[in-house]
Amino acid sequence: MSGTPIAEHAFLSDGHTSALVTREGSVDWLCLPRFDSPAVFARLLDDEAGHFLLRPANPDAVAVRRYLPQGLVLETVWTCATGTLVVRDCLALGRHDRGHDLGQTSPGVLLRHARCESGQVDIVVQWVPRPEFGLIHPRLAATSGGVVARGGATVQLLSTNLPMTISESRTTRESRGEPGTAEARATLEAGEQLGLAMQQAPAWGEELKGWSARRIARTVDRTDAAWRSWSDLHQRYRGPLERLVHRSGLVLQGLTYAPSGAIVAAATTSLPEGVGTDRTWDYRYTWVRDASLTLRGLWVAACPDEAARFFAFFARAAATQLERGLPLQIMFGVGGERDLSERELPHLHGWRGSAPVRVGNGAWTQRQQDVYGALLDAAYRLRPYLSDLEEPTRTLLVAAVETAAATWQEPDQGIWEIRGPAARYVHSALMCWIALDRGISLAPELGATDRTPRWTTIRDQIKAAILTEGWNERVGAFTQRFGGDELDAATLLIATSGLLPANDPRVRGTIDAVAAGLSDGRGLILRYRGGDGLDGVEGSFLLCTFWLAEALAVTDRVEEAETVLHRGAGYASDLGLLSEEVDAATGELLGNIPQAFSHLGLVLAAHALAEAIERRAPRSG
Structure with a gap:
């Protein structure tokens, strides 16, 4: 049963839709492409309805979170016995979105960026897309630079340079997790970074293009600047x-x-x-x-x-x-x-x-x-x-x-x-x-x-x-x-x-x-x-x-x-x-x-x- 306290959720927005991120580093709510669209992550309402986790593998890691000043870019600082990890989450704003035009050209991409600030940190990533409020358990497949999910009327793409293990069917001996799940574990050393980008498109439209780690980091910074430009005016x-x-x-x-x-x-x-x-x-x-x-x-x-x-x-x-x-x-x-x-x-x-x-x-x-x-x-x-x-x-x-x-x-x-x-x-x-x-x-x-x-x-x-x-x-x-x-x-x-x-x-x-x-x-x-x-x-x-x-x-x-x-x-x-x-x-x-x-x-x-x-x-x- 889903039951994370409501107050534990952070709110992200790009002026088209929104996401909720728990203190534990899980995106448990995301509707695409609009606020009132069907959710692709809805663990907020049911444990089986999809989520997107990024956090230290150590269950004892302590999280301190805040919004970056004057905006809706979430920063979570994780402290472990072995090191410190900083995660920044946002819904990307468009290249020219500034001031009163905030959100006009948002690309509809969820961005997650992690950087090891000191020591080393073992991390875990789980990507469990469940379109249409969990009705669809899509088929996942590795693709160049990430994982693609196909099922129903939409396709989702997770861009990452991490090697992801895909659990596709309960009958597959190699499967270790829930079918339709992609998971990765890795170790980041001080100064190393990780970028994740998730986007969705109609299943019968043009093929989605992946995001590089550099583009992810640059867009997180640009989104932060865009929010500050709005706040400076307002x-x-x-x-x-x-x-x-x-x-x-x-x-x-x-x-x-x-x-x-x-x-x-x-x-x-x-x-x-x-x-x-x-x-x-x-x-x-x-x-x-x-x-x-x-x-x-x-x-x-x-x-x-x-x-x-x-x-x-x-x-x-x-x-x-x-x-x-x-x-x-x-x-x-x-x-x-x-x-x-x-x-x-x-x-x-x-x-x-x-x-x-x-x-x-x-x-x-x-x-x-x-x-x-x-x-x-x-x-x-x-x-x-x-x-x-x-x-x-x-x-x-x-x-x-x-x-x-x-x-x-x-x-x-x-x-x-x-x-x-x-x-x-x-x-x-x-x-x-x-x-x-x-x-x-x-x-x-x-x-x-x-x-x-x-x-x-x-x-x-x-x-x-x-x-x-x-x-x-x-x-x-x-x-x-x-x-x-x-x-x-x-x-x-x-x-x-x-x-x-x-x-x-x-x-x-x-x-x-x-x-x-x-x-x-x-x-x-x-x-x-x-x-x-x-x-x-x-x-x-x-x-x-x-x-x-x-x-x-x-x-x-x-x-x-x-x-x-x-x-x-x-x-x-x-x-x-x-x-x-x-x-x-x-x-x-x-x-x-x-x-x-x-x-x-x-x-x-x-x-x-x-x-x-x-x-x-x-x-x-």
């Missing part, structure tokens, strides 16, 4: 948790599909929200809401130069949906695909037996009213950088405001994508209010000034409904649903929305009620309590914890905000990565990783705290 934040905010900006950029500008919610599928539960979802797609909010995070942690590309992507993906009177689809494939039908992979046992493993996401058919506000709020905050909007983008934004105005009273599945009956959620109404409010402000840029009187009337109607039907005097807070009494962490966003002044007692009451009523005992915040149509219990939601910190900061409760922010940030891995949730019993990270929403929440909360500290500081003169 990393401007100064304030609390500066290093984690910068790391989060890199993660958010790493979750961006460079060709289209789409931002995936996470790099993985089916890491559970609760151990042993069926709360296993595929997050390798771009949600309108998540991506819009993530763009805000990039604005703080980095810079918004990619904003126009982002809005153009959604305008093309949505096409004429809103104009035809249809609700905006809440999520798309990274290339703009619509049909994300969900299916299960019964041959995979799941992380720690948490099944089913799913690909696709059934939420694509849901109605979620909050997407309009998320889209307009992102445009509003980035308006200085959107002066020359393309006509399809203007049309999309105007139609989003109009749809929010026409449908804000209709029930939906809400931000948490409840798989049960639709309801009227306070957060959904709030986001419709934001859509109208931001649309009014953007009307000159959108060519919609003639609509502002009607938009203003509807905006005020939504506000009145939230203040009367969404507020519960007995609970002393805004609640999850109109007329309900259940708490929902999403109502914390009222504090940052502009619906009410930050010092309004109803804002403070909601903050206090959520902090008291949705705390897990560790001081982390649950999304809500009560049934949601699913079995099992989920973990505490890191995004909601950061929402609480942000709400405390904007209401000038600085010490409380700082405490909550640092508490949530304390669950980041040693590499600064966050998943979706935390197990309330064990404190272990749960859910898909790295999770854009969690990193976004940290970024925005830290920024809000920095502003609160500045407001408090005495002014000279």
Whole structure:
């Protein structure tokens, strides 16, 4: 059963796809050629679903890992009794990928480079490709400069100058390992280097060309320089948790599909929200809401130069949906695909037996009213950088405001994508209010000034409904649903929305009620309590914890905000990565990783705290 702690994984990206590498030196997750493609290594979800190991042969070797500064090149320093080995892993960036063009020409190659720094180190390499999430056990064969794997619709090539032993069939006497495995053992002396490159192509296309050890080493260095060029342009934040905010900006950029500008919610599928539960979802797609909010995070942690590309992507993906009177689809494939039908992979046992493993996401058919506000709020905050909007983008934004105005009273599945009956959620109404409010402000840029009187009337109607039907005097807070009494962490966003002044007692009451009523005992915040149509219990939601910190900061409760922010940030891995949730019993990270929403929440909360500290500081003169 696969069960390596989620926090033990490092994240690599080339702006097209991602890989996860364990502390033990095994690539246990890699989808090619895109984030949402089938995995060729999926030991993350099943021990038999493929991996790529490079590490010292000595099981007692000690690993210390880090990212090279300002990027996503992983460096692991292995210390053995006999010597020291340094391994650098990355997904290669293209020769001309620099700054804002990061990832545009990525070749789709996983690179692993090892160098013996002192003494001598015995190493082991295992290459176990299992395309289509482990369904295919390909035939492996030695080739000039490496090993080729053939099976199904793709072919994989491992470039290496190591002599590899291939285990092809259980009936072959010479086979020592699992069929379809290539393995090598070697000794590196001080100063000696080893390069490994793995790539994939369609089985019926041109033959893959191998990579030399020199090219591998040179490209690792070039990829490191490319990431630094991006950071030099983007990393401007100064304030609390500066290093984690910068790391989060890199993660958010790493979750961006460079060709289209789409931002995936996470790099993985089916890491559970609760151990042993069926709360296993595929997050390798771009949600309108998540991506819009993530763009805000990039604005703080980095810079918004990619904003126009982002809005153009959604305008093309949505096409004429809103104009035809249809609700905006809440999520798309990274290339703009619509049909994300969900299916299960019964041959995979799941992380720690948490099944089913799913690909696709059934939420694509849901109605979620909050997407309009998320889209307009992102445009509003980035308006200085959107002066020359393309006509399809203007049309999309105007139609989003109009749809929010026409449908804000209709029930939906809400931000948490409840798989049960639709309801009227306070957060959904709030986001419709934001859509109208931001649309009014953007009307000159959108060519919609003639609509502002009607938009203003509807905006005020939504506000009145939230203040009367969404507020519960007995609970002393805004609640999850109109007329309900259940708490929902999403109502914390009222504090940052502009619906009410930050010092309004109803804002403070909601903050206090959520902090008291949705705390897990560790001081982390649950999304809500009560049934949601699913079995099992989920973990505490890191995004909601950061929402609480942000709400405390904007209401000038600085010490409380700082405490909550640092508490949530304390669950980041040693590499600064966050998943979706935390197990309330064990404190272990749960859910898909790295999770854009969690990193976004940290970024925005830290920024809000920095502003609160500045407001408090005495002014000279």
